[in-house]
Amino acid sequence: MKIRKASNTDIPQLIQLIIDYKTSQNLIFNNDQIEKMRSSLKNSVNGNINILIVSLNSKEDSINGYLNMHMIDFPLIQGKELYISDLVIKEEKRGKGHGTELLNYAKNFAQEQNCVRIMLNNFKESQAYIRGFYKKKGFLERENFANFVMIL
Numbered sequence: 810m811k812i813r814k815a816s817n818t819d820i821p822q823l824i825q826l827i828i829d830y831k832t833s834q835n836l837i838f839n840n841d842q843i844e845k846m847r848s849s850l851k852n853s854v855n856g857n858i859n860i861l862i863v864s865l866n867s868k869e870d871s872i873n874g875y876l877n878m879h880m881i882d883f884p885l886i887q888g889k890e891l892y893i894s895d896l897v898i899k900e901e902k903r904g905k906g907h908g909t910e911l912l913n914y915a916k917n918f919a920q921e922q923n924c925v926r927i928m929l930n931n932f933k934e935s936q937a938y939i940r941g942f943y944k945k946k947g948f949l950e951r952e953n954f955a956n957f958v959m960i961l
Contacts (some may be wrong), residue, residue: 810906812914815861819884820850822872823863830897850895853877862914864898864907876911880922888925894927896937900946903936912946930956 815823824846828838838846853859865876877895882888893915898907919927929948931938944950 810873810910811863812910815850815854815863815882817854819863819870819872820847820854823850823861823875824892826872826875826897826899829899833900837856850904859894860901860918862911864911872899873902873905874907874911878915878919880924881961883925886925889922891919891922891924891927895928908937909946 824843827846828843831838850861853861860878860880862876862878863872864876865872874897875895876893879892879894880960881890881892883890896908896911898911915927927948929943931943933939937943
């Protein structure tokens, strides 16, 4: 298993990984949505706001999963927070350490950047939540916290 920053050549595999993940949740993408996804991935790969990391098979450059993270200066907590927006592992590769490796990468990165915490959101219906993946990795679930979104 090897971990590295994503590159432009990874984008087709990342798109397929996301499509497969969403298809397993009975969601289908149209061409416009796929192009928006491609644009978002290009921004993540080429920009300095997001940090897109991939987990690969050690013998080939086949992507097993990816993590998208963002650094946020957060005055309310008197420091920086690393926010993980995406952590997706191929279904057949789950339970084989790829998610753990990606989280370890994020944790080490956050410590090097002197972050005070790492934050992520997870659907309660997801397999990761049901299996207690994040709790096993040391994340605490905030029972008194509401997560709001505004769709634009």
